[in-house]
Amino acid sequence: MVRTPTAPERSEQPIPWRLWKVAALSGMASYLDAALIVSIAVNLAIYRDSYDMGVWMAGAISAIVTGCIAVGSLVGGRLADMFGRRRVYNWDIFCFALGAVVITLAPNDIVLFAGVLVAGLAAGADLPTSLAVVSDAAPADGRARLVSFTQVMWVAGIVVVIFLGYLLSDTGMTGARIITGHLAVAALVTWQLRSRLDLADGPSDTEVAQEAAALDAPRGIELKNVWNRAALLPMAATFAYYVTWGIGANTFGQFGTYLLVTVSGASQSLATGINLAFLPIALVLTVVFVRIADTPWRDRLFYVFTVVQIVAFCIASVTAGALVGMLVFFVLYQISNPFAGEASYKVWSQLTLPPDTRGTTQGLTYAVSRGVFAGVAFVTPALMEYSASVLLWSITACMAASAVAGVYVVRVLIQRSPGAAAAPADLGVARA
Secondary structure, three states: OOOOOOOOOHHHHHOOOHHHHHOOOOOOOOHHHHHHHHHHHHHHHHHHHHHOOHHHHHHHHHHHHHHHHOOOOHHHHHHHHHHHHHHHHHHHHHHHHHHHHHHHHHHOHHHHHHHHHHHHHHHHHHHHHHHHHHHOOOOOOOOOHHHHHHEEEHHHHHHHHHHHHHHHOOOHHHHHHHHHHHHHHHHHHHHHHHHHOOOOOOOOOOHHHHHHHHHOOOOOOHHHHHHOOOHHHHHHHHHHHHHHHHHHHHHHHHHHHHHHOOOOOHHHHHHHHHHHHHHHHHHHHHHHHEEEOOOHHHHHHHHHHHHHHHHHHHHHHOOOOHHHHHHHHHHHHHHHHOOOOHHHHHHHHHHHOOOHHHHHHHHHHHHHHHHHHHHHHHHHHHHHHHHHHHHHHHHHHHHHHHHHHHHHHHHHHHHHHHOOOOOOOOOOOOOO
């Protein structure tokens, strides 16, 4: 019988500092992804005034971020499988740095648009690639912890940018350039550190073959190996979970403050303060998730907190967005999100997707999901104006659907995962 990757003893195994470094540098993909999206949102009004930007250009710049991340995920994940994950891993972060420099120094809205285009594509390409690199380097009993640590970086990206936006709110374009400039500096430093990584202690090809056999997955990076049951089933299940959960998370990430002001009647300062106050809770609890990610508690707590998350959205829906109801919602949502959210999707994907095509398959689920999020974001303001109650109940239904998909992943796919998961020996991971 195949041992599941949630054996109790795994939490007792320490992870070498070298691998935490790999996880941190890979997690910069999540940090920069979140920080780029939030920085554009925080700075958009400043760009509009400084560049005399029309409403269509403002909308295009907002939409192109999500769209480019989707395209970048699709193309980057495939390129990583084809040409070596380490190679793409280094070049996409460098391209992000170039895009961030262009955004920071942009003299007009056309140049700004070009910078967002480059940075968005590079950020998208880095997401599936960096997760695959972590999986390639991780031992079987530490993979979930290392992969889930990238989610800590994602939350940190949001916290840092919102905090900088709050501190620099009265500085106009100077503050906007500081915010995006820090992304360029962070990307360049990450590029230098990634280029020096030594992943010599990677898994053997024998271990990879054992993982592929346990998952009943064919070896090789050919596209035909993406369109078989071994890849399609976990890809469909993790996609179903991520896209339904992400509709709610993305909506409140982009329009949470807007909803509090327009529907709940909160002032702009109160709405901003509510969002900022609850973010540290999410950050701390995401660290807790990392601690338990390789133990049975990871999936046990998913059952509990996916229910708490649905209850949170039900409260928001029943109260039709009233301020008291939204305060209760934010408390429950930020408590539950770390244990039943994107971190779960990242871990499950790396444990259930075939090793040779992890970049391609997760890039595909990322890409399609982000495309759906962009489409939902386009109609959200109009739907909110028509009926906040309809919007909130629709999101609640999505959260319920994500719970069903998540339970299927835990009870069926995770149980099939090999106990000695490893990474492909021929996908660009450096060896001694």
